[in-house]
Amino acid sequence: MKFSPALESLIEALRCLPGVGPRSAQRMSLHLLERDREGAETLAQSLTEAVEKIGHCSRCRNFAEETLCEICADPRRDRSTVCVVESPADVLALEQSASYRGVYFVLMGHLSPIDGIGPDDIGLDVFQRQVTDGEVKEVILATNPTVEGEATAYFLTDMLAGTGISLTRIAHGVPLGGELEYVDGSTLAHALSGRVPVDAQR
Amino acid sequence: MRISLQPAYLLHRKPFRDSSQLLEVLTAEHGRISLVAKGVRRKARGGNTSALVQPFSPLLVSFSGRGEMKTLTHAELAGAPWMLRGERLFSGLYLNELMIRLLQRYDPHPMVFARYGETLAALASSAAAEPILRRFEMHLLEELGYRLSLEVEADTGEALDPNAWYRLDPDAGLVACAGTIPEIQRYQGSDLLAIAKDDIQGSSATTAKRLLRQALAVHLGDAPLRSRSLFRQYANAGDRQTPTQDESSL
Ligand SMILES: [Zn+2]
Numbered sequence: 001m002k003f004s005p006a007l008e009s010l011i012e013a014l015r016c017l018p019g020v021g022p023r024s025a026q027r028m029s030l031h032l033l034e035r036d037r038e039g040a041e042t043l044a045q046s047l048t049e050a051v052e053k054i055g056h057c058s059r060c061r062n063f064a065e066e067t068l069c070e071i072c073a074d075p076r077r078d079r080s081t082v083c084v085v086e087s088p089a090d091v092l093a094l095e096q097s098a099s100y101r102g103v104y105f106v107l108m109g110h111l112s113p114i115d116g117i118g119p120d121d122i123g124l125d126v127f128q129r130q131v132t133d134g135e136v137k138e139v140i141l142a143t144n145p146t147v148e149g150e151a152t153a154y155f156l157t158d159m160l161a162g163t164g165i166s167l168t169r170i171a172h173g174v175p176l177g178g179e180l181e182y183v184d185g186s187t188l189a190h191a192l193s194g195r196v197p198v199d200a201q202r
Numbered sequence: 203m204r205i206s207l208q209p210a211y212l213l214h215r216k217p218f219r220d221s222s223q224l225l226e227v228l229t230a231e232h233g234r235i236s237l238v239a240k241g242v243r244r245k246a247r248g249g250n251t252s253a254l255v256q257p258f259s260p261l262l263v264s265f266s267g268r269g270e271m272k273t274l275t276h277a278e279l280a281g282a283p284w285m286l287r288g289e290r291l292f293s294g295l296y297l298n299e300l301m302i303r304l305l306q307r308y309d310p311h312p313m314v315f316a317r318y319g320e321t322l323a324a325l326a327s328s329a330a331a332e333p334i335l336r337r338f339e340m341h342l343l344e345e346l347g348y349r350l351s352l353e354v355e356a357d358t359g360e361a362l363d364p365n366a367w368y369r370l371d372p373d374a375g376l377v378a379c380a381g382t383i384p385e386i387q388r389y390q391g392s393d394l395l396a397i398a399k400d401d402i403q404g405s406s407a408t409t410a411k412r413l414l415r416q417a418l419a420v421h422l423g424d425a426p427l428r429s430r431s432l433f434r435q436y437a438n439a440g441d442r443q444t445p446t447q448d449e450s451s452l
Contacts, residue, residue: 019221113429114214114299119439147257151295154288159439185279186254193285 007033059130061123062088062106071095071103078102080137084127084156086110086144094142102140105130110148111155119155128159138166145172145190171196204266208232209280211318212257213298215239225255225274227263228301228318233310237265237274258294258322259283270307284326289451292436293325293335296429296452300339303422304346317341332411332451333402339414343421350417351375352398364392370413372420389413411451427452 003011007029014025032040056062057069064070071077071091081102085091091104107122119125131139141156143149153169160167173191174183183191209230218224218238225237239255255261255277264276286294297318305311317338324334343350354361355368356375362368367388369379379388393409396402402410430452437450 111432113295113427113432114302115216116428118428118432119435147291147295151291154291155436155439158288158436184254186256186259186283189283189285 057106060104060106061108061126062091062104076101079135081140082131082136082138083140083142085142086149086152090142102138107143107152110143110146110152112148119159122152124155124159127156131160131165132163136165138168141167141169203268203272204264205232205272206264207262207276207278208264209315210261210263211315211322212255212259212261213301214257215255224271226302227261228305228315229263230312230315231310232308234301234305234307235265236271236307237263238271239274239277254279256283257298258286260319284322286322286325289433289436290325290331292429292433293331293451294322296335296427296433297321297338299427299429300342300418303427304342304418311345314342314345330403332407333400335451336397336402336407336410336414337400339418343414343417346421348417348421350413352394362391362394364390364395366391368394370416372417386412 002008010029010032011022011025014020014028015022020028032043053065054063055065057064057072058067059072060069062069062071064072066073078101082105083094083100083102084105084107085094086107086109088106088108091106094100094104105123105127107124109117109122111117111119111122130136139156139160141153143152157167171194173187173194174180180188211228212225213228213234214226215223221241223239225239226234227237228234255263255274259279260281260283262278262280263274265272265274267273284294301314301318305314321334321338325331340350352362354376355378356371357377362376367379367381367383368376368391369383369388371377376389376394381388389409389412390405393406394413396406397410397413430450433452434450
């Protein structure tokens with residue numbers, strides 16, 4: 001059976017979502033049209049609005065509707081500490097931990113030479129100008145513990161060397177409540193190589 | 203085709219359809235291959251294959267499939283991951299880009315695989331990086347059928363004169379040249395003889411870097427190696443103001 005052109009194009013459009021193949025796109029489309037036209041209307045409006053209004057924060061590059069995102073615009077946040085992360089999802093995760101009061105810089109990716117992604121593509125030129133302005137005292141490197149994330153962290157380390165800014169890297173390793181026996185080998189190797197003197201942990 | 207527990211290294215990965223990843227893998231017996239790792243971006247139940255399959259980790263991979271693209275069915279660590287830090291990590295990324303650019307898919311090079319592993323081990327040690335990289339590049343050229351002969355002149359077969367100048371003819375090899383041609387195009391005999399004896403340091407290291415860059419360029423085509431320019435930016439990141447010479451090891 002063949003669907004009408006508008007339905008065909010809806011199914012095709014839904015496939016841009018991650019994890020949505022032709023079957024699920026078809027199921028979603030039929031559901032919206034048969035059972036939830038109101039929901040479909042809201043979805044369409046929200047999508048248009050989001051795409052129109054949401055840009056990037058001029059300071060941290062995270063998604064924002066104004067020039068500054070809510071975090072950067074919040075006077076209670078400590079601007080002397082900047083946490084560098086790869087994606088907006090990382091900001092969300094760190095915010096949920098509710099233990100961080102500084103601001104962020106969102107790279108929207110990581111260095112990946114084979115993919116042709118260099119320092120300027122992830123805003124490191126912008127970041128360098130920002131942090132050398134004088135307000136920033138500490139930079140926390142919270143890129144992922146992948147090879148690309150590490151390379152990005154090393155690049156930043158080198159870039160900020162000699163600026164007098166204190167640099168820290170978040171610890172990676174054994175999850176809280178995890179038992180060594182069940183932690184995979186590469187995570188353990190990472191944890192071992194990043195071991196710290198017992199005194200320093202206090 | 204079903205291959206079980208093949209020694210391998212991950213060279214690169216990228217997102218592929220929905221929640222899968224496309225892995226570029228260097229294997230011991232099958233050369234460089236592409237593997238689809240299904241559903242790795244979802245939170246894996248139990249063992250997390252995605253965290254395990256990282257570059258510079260000696261792996262054992264099982265895969266199956268008929269077409270160009272095989273499916274990864276299993277992966278485990280074959281040993282401790284090589285911990286490459288700072289500059290060494292960028293050298294490692296360079297090796298991976300070289301493998302992807304120069305090795306054809308499904309063209310087995312067991313010797314390259316072995317040397318790749320040894321090179322990672324050496325880079326993870328405190329030994330000087332430059333000679334390690336140069337040795338690997340020379341080995342790679344040799345394995346691909348383009349051995350650099352550093353003791354004799356290509357056209358005459360005569361031994362190199364330490365005091366003479368030579369240039370690299372990409373098709374033939376080293377040929378004598380006048381000391382008046384641009385410096386960038388000529389190599390000192392004594393440096394070439396030192397490289398042949400695996401004595402890569404000081405002026406012979408600089409010569410080796412230039413020579414291998416020229417020799418590799420022929421096979422790399424027009425597109426520059428991204429990891430090389432990234433490395434240079436990394437080496438200069440601390441002081442972008444000062445114009446720096448090319449002092450990186452790549
Ligand atoms: Zn912001």
